[in-house]
Amino acid sequence: MSEDVVVGWDAIEEQMKRLYGEQEPKHYGTSLPYQLGGNDPLDGLSAYKATHPVPHWHIVTFGFSELYAKESEDTAYSGYGFELTFRVAREEDEEQPPMWALNLLQNMGRYVFNSGNIFTDGDYMDANGPICLGADTLLTALAFTEDPELPAIHTPHGRVEFLQMIGISEDELEAMKTWSTTGLLEAGQSVIPGYITDLSRDSMLQIPAIAEAVEQGIERDGSNTGFLFVDQLAFEPGKKKLFGKTPAKLTLGAKQAETVGKLLRGRLLKGKDLTLASRDCQIILESAEATSYEKGEEIVQLYLSPEISAELSQKLQAKEGAIELSSYDGLIIQIVKTYIKDQEGNVVSTVG
Incomplete structure (x- = not known):
């Protein structure tokens, strides 16, 4: 494939290289394209080992934006205008990202490709069950925010934003609906540093100061959910x-x-x-x-x-x-x- 045909893909890799240098990510490609009957809508997923603020996998998608050629008529945005990232807690000796996280990102691809609905900063989504099927976890929903380390890029195909997906609990989802996604995430940074998803964590609202911040926020600001x-x-x-x-x-x-x-x-x-x-x-x-x-x-x-x-x-x-x-x-x-x-x-x- 000629160099000018993969400019969208290259632009994403360049942005990740800015963070991780020459680290070779764990890459998971799709053998049969979704358009030809394959099961996975995203062309690829790359997982990088990150150490700050705690060890985690930093996973990025390839496929929500236009990776190869410009196909849409919207010149301002590339494809759907975003790629997803997902930061998942990692054990020190872990050499492979968890498959449930990769599968979840592909499921997000299916949702977007089939419905046409897109995600933006501040969105949330109820998974109606554990985000890792069969896991003993309180995280049953997802929130979306701008990846704090990956600003939007401008590719030859248009703008691409990096939206970080975060696992949240049912009561946290409720707080985001009735107040603000950004407000709760900022109030709970000490509990979820880097917005890293850890299946074993408790709800942020178990901490009285965060629960109080939500109540004060609702009283002061009302709800951002229109x-x-x-x-x-x-x-x-x-x-x-x-x-x-x-x-x-x-x-x-x-x-x-x-x-x-x-x-x-x-x-x-x-x-x-x-x-x-x-x-x-x-x-x-x-x-x-x-x-x-x-x-x-x-x-x-x-x-x-x-x-x-x-x-x-x-x-x-x-x-x-x-x-x-x-x-x-x-x-x-x-x-x-x-x-x-x-x-x-x-x-x-x-x-x-």
């Missing part, structure tokens, strides 16, 4: 009857009901909108003097008074049942059970 994907979401407008009208009904899954309640506190009570979306429904919640709603063909506009937002922030819990509002009888919130499934579609747990 859009939340909700698996179970539906809205039925009220119906006129002979002697009155039935209330409208908002249906939420138990797994995310409590999160929505916290977001009402961090968004609407701070004067910020909140959009809830599923595959079939989109509901925009806005703060207003009086509670009401407008139902369009595809979007529901739900206006909540501060009193109703405050009441719901307290009442929305991960428990099946109907919630009636004390100061507004035109809306009922129905919480339904959430069934958590594994990759084969088997129900592994139930919420609510």
Whole structure:
């Protein structure tokens, strides 16, 4: 392959060489391209031995950006505009990076390639189970931030950012949703130096100072989450009857009901909108003097008074049942059970 055809690949390697000099990484290539029926969407993964701040593997992907030729019409960015990195704790005598970490990065490739959704600084993702299958770990979700040692590069194919993936626990994910990904990561630097993923670590929120920083952050800043994907979401407008009208009904899954309640506190009570979306429904919640709603063909506009937002922030819990509002009888919130499934579609747990 001629030199000018691999400029994207070379640009990534040059950036890694800036950190690790002539160190020969452990490289894992893909024999059969994804486009030709291969299982792995990323063309390669390279793992470097790093020692600071603690021994770890620094893994970088090759394939989210355009490695060989410019194919997209977007001249500003190369491919999806990023590559992922992953820093994983390493034993001193360890000579190979853990396979679960390499497999997880390829799974991220499948997600992006199949959905078209991309990751950006501050994003998070629920894995609905251990990020290392079968491991006894609290880390069941992922966060994404700019790799602190790898600034964005400008290649002949466009800009490429390096996003570091970080394993996080369920309560840390909740804190990121209700406050800020960056805020929590900065508050917890002493627990996860270098944002290194260590399957054996406890939650950052077990440290009182970090838990307090989250509470103070929510109170001070509100939440940065303006859009939340909700698996179970539906809205039925009220119906006129002979002697009155039935209330409208908002249906939420138990797994995310409590999160929505916290977001009402961090968004609407701070004067910020909140959009809830599923595959079939989109509901925009806005703060207003009086509670009401407008139902369009595809979007529901739900206006909540501060009193109703405050009441719901307290009442929305991960428990099946109907919630009636004390100061507004035109809306009922129905919480339904959430069934958590594994990759084969088997129900592994139930919420609510």
